[in-house]
Amino acid sequence: MPISFDTTGFRQLGQHTWQHASGDQAELTYYNLVPDLPAGLDDLPKLRHDLALIHGESGCLIEAHVVQLAGVPALLRIVKMPLPNQPNGQMFLCSFTVPKANCSAVLQLGAVERGTTGLREAMLMAEIGFDQWVKPHPYAPELQGVLPFHAGDDPRHDSRFPDHPLSRVRAWAHHVVRTARLDPQFASLPPFQVQAPPPVAPGQTLVTALPSLPVKDFVGLQIGEQTTYWRMTDPKLKEMLGRGLMGRSPLAETRFRDMLMIDVESGEAMIPDRFTTNGNMTAHGTHLVQVTLPEADAQLSDDDVKEAFAWAGRMAAVAAERGEYLSLEPVENQGEQANPHVLLAVQQHEGQPVVIAQFSPPPTEGPLAGSPSRSAPATPESVEGIGLIAGMAVNEWRSHPLRMAITYRRPAG
Incomplete structure (x- = not known):
């Protein structure tokens, strides 16, 4: 596998899927294609901006960072989405993408709200105030996404709500950054780079x-x-x-x-x-x-x-x-x-x-x-x-x- 991670607390469901005792599910996927990232890891502002717009169509990009997995650059994303076909509740996805010139590997953990939903948000909104709750997206202030970017998703609140799915995926992300390993052959592949488009030649009619x-x-x-x-x-x-x-x-x-x-x-x-x-x-x-x-x-x-x-x-x-x-x-x-x-x-x-x-x-x-x-x-x-x-x-x-x-x-x- 291109990426290996600590599976303590997980049971293996398939060749590339695992389920944690909490119900959270991890999946490892290898793509034998040029990565479809909208920008390179060396252009974090554009990468964050465009990913915020992409994820805004189905939910909200909470945060995106370039981190190191075993010394190799990777894109870390945390995204929230509404639960399909349900009146309330959310799913939180944390993913690590290691892009290479002609392929990529993605390790992802999904955590779903179960039982009574929205308790974290309700408690924090009462403390922070409705007027200060929804904020412009820090990566794309013009964005009006399916789900709002709000103060309740700030990592400073995770310690108060350790069992919330957002807190769980963030804790898992920190652990993966510390402990994940990459296959040396995959790690040595040429890195992903976005090619600049050529200018339109004189006389061309598009x-x-x-x-x-x-x-x-x-x-x-x-x-x-x-x-x-x-x-x-x-x-x-x-x-x-x-x-x-x-x-x-x-x-x-x-x-x-x-x-x-x-x-x-x-x-x-x-x-x-x-x-x-x-x-x-x-x-x-x-x-x-x-x-x-x-x-x-x-x-x-x-x-x-x-x-x-x-x-x-x-x-x-x-x-x-x-x-x-x-x-x-x-x-x-x-x-x-x-x-x-x-x-x-x-x-x-x-x-x-x-x-x-x-x-x-x-x-x-x-x-x-x-x-x-x-x-x-x-x-x-x-x-x-x-x-x-x-x-x-x-x-x-x-x-x-x-x-x-x-x-x-x-x-x-």
Whole structure:
């Protein structure tokens, strides 16, 4: 494992998951991808600002720091989120991300409020006063997030409420910083660095393009009413697609799609970051080569197509962390939701995460015939599996996967 930590008090549930006697659950994940951090660890103000905006969509970033794990820089985050499908209560997540140039490892602990919730906040609000309770976010003062940044989350109060989940994850964080170890081979990998985007060349004309599902090295781009097809020459676009990091084009009030800017003649493209820092937009450069759909299709195998739909399932899990879900639909579908489409979501059901695919219209052929939806307990395998099931429904539409796109959906309100 890239990261090892003191498991005293934990029992192992799976190869990379542990549960503490308190009920808190730890998980270790390795990502064989360029990290999707919005900034490098050497630019902490931008990193904090952009992470505050990202986490503000589903909760609130309480704090973020660059720490050392066994002498290697790591990002420490503590985040709070409302408990899904419950009228009150919160979940607190503490994570350590060790980013490398082409991969990363994340160690995370989740702690949930149980029983009577909000006691810490109620007691402290009575002492501090309502007028002094909610504060501008220190990393992004303009932010109006799902949960407020307030005085009750200050670490000075942890000693009075040692059993509160926020106090527990902070205590665990301090212990991990002191005791965690890194695999020497992983620790020696080149560090993560954000590449500066190249300037727009004179004479370039950039137009907005909405990307399709990426399949192997290919992607469709909806430019106006026309769909064109392109080969990606580097991994940057595929690394950012579907993760909520790119600039967005609104399709309707609660529907959004990734967008980029491309010069169709040269294939030079700019991938804008979704969030600005101090009002300044940043972007990443990439180069695409235009192809025809038959040329792309000739280089795709069945396994490439399966991996594309498994990727869509994984992106549904990533979206759930932002309080969103996905619609898998034809790339030309714009405006309000229309058939055909598959909704992919990870939601809480009776305290456990469940992955769901809802088909509209229900398939009429094959093993899914007549089924309006499929669901399963959320695991890494079932998250990918639900994407594959969505691909089975898409197959009935006789639509090429490069003509499909994922659209972000936010629950109304």
